Amino acid sequence: MAIAHTDVAGMDRPAGRLDIGSALREYTGPWNVRLAAHLLRRAGFGGTPADIERAASHSMNGAVDALVHFPSTDALPQPPQLFDPRAMLRDMLFAGQISLKPDDTQKREIGKQIRQGERRSLIDLQRWWLNRMIQTPAPLQEKLTLYFHGHFTTAAIQKGVTPQMLLNQNRLFRTNALGNLRELTWQVSIDPGMMLYLDNARSDAAHPNENYARELMELFTLGVDQYAEKDVRESARAWTGWIVARRTGKSQFVASRHDNGSKTFLGETGNWSGRDVVDIIYKQPASAAFWATSLLNFFLYNDPEPELVSAVASLLRKNDYNLAPVMSTLLRSTIFYSPRAYRALVKSPVEFVTGTYKALGLTQLDERAQRALVQMGQILFYPPNVAGWPGGANWLTSQTMIARQNFLAGLVNSPEMEQGGWMQDVPMKAAQASSDLIATILQDDASATARAQLASYLNGSGTSALGMLSAENYQERVRGAAYLTMAMPAYQLA
Amino acid sequence: MHRKQFLLGSLGGIVMVANTQHVFARALADTPLPGLPGAADRCLVVVNLQGGNDGLNCIVPHGDAQYYQLRPSIAVPRGDVLGIDNHIGFNPAMRSMKALYDKGMLAVVQGVGYPDPDHSHFRSTEIWQTAVPAKYEHTGWLGRYLDEAALPKDNLFNGVAIAQVLPEALVAERTDVPAIAQVNGYGLLSDRQSDSRSAYRKLVGDDRLPFDSPYLAHVAQIEDHAQKGSEELPKLIAGYKPAGAYPATPLGRSLSLAAQIIASKAGTRVLYVQHGSFDTHINQKATQDRLLGELADAMKAFYDDLEAHGNDKRVLTMTFSEFGRRIAENASRGTDHGEASPLFLAGGGVKGGVYGAYPDLGDTNQGNLRFGTDFRSVYATVLERWLGRPSEGILQGKFPTIAAV
Numbered sequence: 001m002a003i004a005h006t007d008v009a010g011m012d013r014p015a016g017r018l019d020i021g022s023a024l025r026e027y028t029g030p031w032n033v034r035l036a037a038h039l040l041r042r043a044g045f046g047g048t049p050a051d052i053e054r055a056a057s058h059s060m061n062g063a064v065d066a067l068v069h070f071p072s073t074d075a076l077p078q079p080p081q082l083f084d085p086r087a088m089l090r091d092m093l094f095a096g097q098i099s100l101k102p103d104d105t106q107k108r109e110i111g112k113q114i115r116q117g118e119r120r121s122l123i124d125l126q127r128w129w130l131n132r133m134i135q136t137p138a139p140l141q142e143k144l145t146l147y148f149h150g151h152f153t154t155a156a157i158q159k160g161v162t163p164q165m166l167l168n169q170n171r172l173f174r175t176n177a178l179g180n181l182r183e184l185t186w187q188v189s190i191d192p193g194m195m196l197y198l199d200n201a202r203s204d205a206a207h208p209n210e211n212y213a214r215e216l217m218e219l220f221t222l223g224v225d226q227y228a229e230k231d232v233r234e235s236a237r238a239w240t241g242w243i244v245a246r247r248t249g250k251s252q253f254v255a256s257r258h259d260n261g262s263k264t265f266l267g268e269t270g271n272w273s274g275r276d277v278v279d280i281i282y283k284q285p286a287s288a289a290f291w292a293t294s295l296l297n298f299f300l301y302n303d304p305e306p307e308l309v310s311a312v313a314s315l316l317r318k319n320d321y322n323l324a325p326v327m328s329t330l331l332r333s334t335i336f337y338s339p340r341a342y343r344a345l346v347k348s349p350v351e352f353v354t355g356t357y358k359a360l361g362l363t364q365l366d367e368r369a370q371r372a373l374v375q376m377g378q379i380l381f382y383p384p385n386v387a388g389w390p391g392g393a394n395w396l397t398s399q400t401m402i403a404r405q406n407f408l409a410g411l412v413n414s415p416e417m418e419q420g421g422w423m424q425d426v427p428m429k430a431a432q433a434s435s436d437l438i439a440t441i442l443q444d445d446a447s448a449t450a451r452a453q454l455a456s457y458l459n460g461s462g463t464s465a466l467g468m469l470s471a472e473n474y475q476e477r478v479r480g481a482a483y484l485t486m487a488m489p490a491y492q493l494a
Numbered sequence: 495m496h497r498k499q500f501l502l503g504s505l506g507g508i509v510m511v512a513n514t515q516h517v518f519a520r521a522l523a524d525t526p527l528p529g530l531p532g533a534a535d536r537c538l539v540v541v542n543l544q545g546g547n548d549g550l551n552c553i554v555p556h557g558d559a560q561y562y563q564l565r566p567s568i569a570v571p572r573g574d575v576l577g578i579d580n581h582i583g584f585n586p587a588m589r590s591m592k593a594l595y596d597k598g599m600l601a602v603v604q605g606v607g608y609p610d611p612d613h614s615h616f617r618s619t620e621i622w623q624t625a626v627p628a629k630y631e632h633t634g635w636l637g638r639y640l641d642e643a644a645l646p647k648d649n650l651f652n653g654v655a656i657a658q659v660l661p662e663a664l665v666a667e668r669t670d671v672p673a674i675a676q677v678n679g680y681g682l683l684s685d686r687q688s689d690s691r692s693a694y695r696k697l698v699g700d701d702r703l704p705f706d707s708p709y710l711a712h713v714a715q716i717e718d719h720a721q722k723g724s725e726e727l728p729k730l731i732a733g734y735k736p737a738g739a740y741p742a743t744p745l746g747r748s749l750s751l752a753a754q755i756i757a758s759k760a761g762t763r764v765l766y767v768q769h770g771s772f773d774t775h776i777n778q779k780a781t782q783d784r785l786l787g788e789l790a791d792a793m794k795a796f797y798d799d800l801e802a803h804g805n806d807k808r809v810l811t812m813t814f815s816e817f818g819r820r821i822a823e824n825a826s827r828g829t830d831h832g833e834a835s836p837l838f839l840a841g842g843g844v845k846g847g848v849y850g851a852y853p854d855l856g857d858t859n860q861g862n863l864r865f866g867t868d869f870r871s872v873y874a875t876v877l878e879r880w881l882g883r884p885s886e887g888i889l890q891g892k893f894p895t896i897a898a899v
Contacts, residue, residue: 009632009633009667010632010667012708012709012712013708014706014707014708015706015708104825104826108776108826155616158614158615158616159614219630224629301708302708339705339706342705342707343705343707343710344707344708344709345709346709346713374658374659375658375659377659377660384620384662385616385617385620385630386630387630387632390632392709393709393712394632394665396712396713396716397660397670397671397672397673397716398650398670398672398716398719398720398723398724399659399660399672399673399674399680399720400660401716401717401719401720402680402681402682402720402724405682405683405684405717405720406682406683409682409683409684410683444704445703445704445705446697446700446703446704447700447701447702447703447704448702449700449702450696450697450700453693453696453697454693454697456693457689457690457693460689461689480684480687480690483684483690484684484690484693484694484697487684487694487697487698487717488697488698488700489698489700489703489710489713489714489717490703490705492709492713492717493707493709493710493713
């Protein structure tokens, strides 16, 4: 089996040598707060100090069990009410703002109202999801939902993709979070949002559109160089017949639009349907290697070695592409807790923002955080293109860094900070306060020098004698010190 | 650290020896032309006309009867066109740019596009920004130039985007390009307190960490840049006196800031500004005329300002838009997404005139103008003949250059 090793720009592999013999074997070393926090960052959105303590008080296996067995999430807030263009039209008609046969001016007004309504809905939907990431008792489920959103990308407010379709797609990812990749690929293929975004809804036997057929293989399942142009054309023919019904927004198969001829796809000949295409793709060893690379890049470290990709690919095939046993093995593995994987990823903006709320013990995020995410370069339901967010070093420029640091500065100085509760517990001795902040926020990932510098800041060095940590300026100094702790390089790394 | 060696970084010498055309282009750019500065002092300003500028109502084919048939309500009347010749001319809103043209400082490149055009704003913008239509490339063509050009490593302003978010064209693998919307919004809030500022500086330089990470050095460097860059920029441009009548528009403000950065000692080679939106599906005339007028007035003010500071010959300005628009107007007195359109090159180094064949309104691609000049030829021209770098690696292919520069 030839695995095409693609070395992607800005995706850096850790230094040192991989011991492939022990990599996927269960980790048996010491278990502590640092590794518990590492697990929560990777398999979730970080943790509150209490979450981290709890995970550390379990065994490693106990902590992983608590993540891979999703508890009920019924108590979480329901999604927001989304914009309904039909209800809007009814209201406009009733109010006499439009007639049954609208003229050009009225049509323009309708279009404008729809765009505004969808935009508002999208912002509400983003906030609901971000809050869910912070509040969920099943963080791994939400983390995988985010992973799939970046993998099977669909973007809103273009090509007729509505916020409601994205919510439905988001539920699809959540339902299949530790499910079967083949089944999920099939469900995504006939998901209305995806069908509109990548044009399968506009394809028929006479004019097959190749957009989805290509991306399905290139970006979702196999990778470049694993198929020929002819496979794209044949797959496009097999996908014909699927449409998104205008009235219901649901996907639907219309036999008269389907190309019933024989197709030869990846070497197999028959009257294939879209479902057959998915099944044939998953027979290719390259699909296991592709998913292994993608999962390792997201959960372990970037640019994983071919040997490691190969080992995880075998695991995927052995488990018939069921993700639950594969993720369970990965999260318990020796390589996962090795120094090579520790802080080896750059936090995505979403991880950075949600993780900060959790670290500070805050549970409710607002539009300010959403605006900051735009500046940091990650807008949920609005990936830059079908390839998703590039990740790694690509997240970091001086402008996105200013956005990250200013978000932190804004948050620590906001009134909400008092809700977290822990600020009152920071001791009023500078050296102790500095140690506590570095332990709580960075799990001690700072040097002794940095610790001393933070203490010296808390003591008011560089200001007048009044700057010294005192009952009067305690809150302000602690806020400043919390910011500086999070401004340290370790905090950018997951 | 495991990072791809940039092809031209490692093979630069060989590429140069193997390709005499590049050697020539490089020599041409390195040697100051009469009255022009050498490549090391030259600067490129890119103006993105966002949303798809309608080329036909910008450079108007007033000699073509088909134009008037296909656009009964929005065609620019023949008598209003600022004629270049008896076939084409400028939209009357572009009087200030016509003046640059008359001074020989402006080139019009007609019918620019690319094969198999995409009609999505998002994808087509990305194609122009990455200059790689065939795949999803995440670095931009200007980002790859900045990586490849071996510019001073410690300079934080080799490239600058005047924008909220870094445009994809400037996304680089190894060059940190700041996106600066306005000078007073670009900076760390925490720097407002001196003790916080000095603590930040010390803490981001923490190099005795109890863990290793492939990204640690990168993170520390970017955190440092975020502080240094925002401290240095206001100092670099302090005391500048603009000498152009900039319109009070976002583009006017952007180009005014660009002129300040160019005049400073920042050593900036590439600047990027944005203007729009040109997405004129309905009632096109009012919107497009206003935007073209703003573009022309801002460009004129920009070059007046540059000239007053002795920088006009150092600066080449290039416009681009993700696509042109449909030839026939739609039912809402607007136009839908199309294909080829003209772009402009302006500045002291430009050989003014009209380049590229005017697209045939009769021989269309399903109602869209066919392109005659690949946009990557314009990029190759800018890279080789202005910035003095071989373009083949940056553009991932070989494209003929145009004599406009």
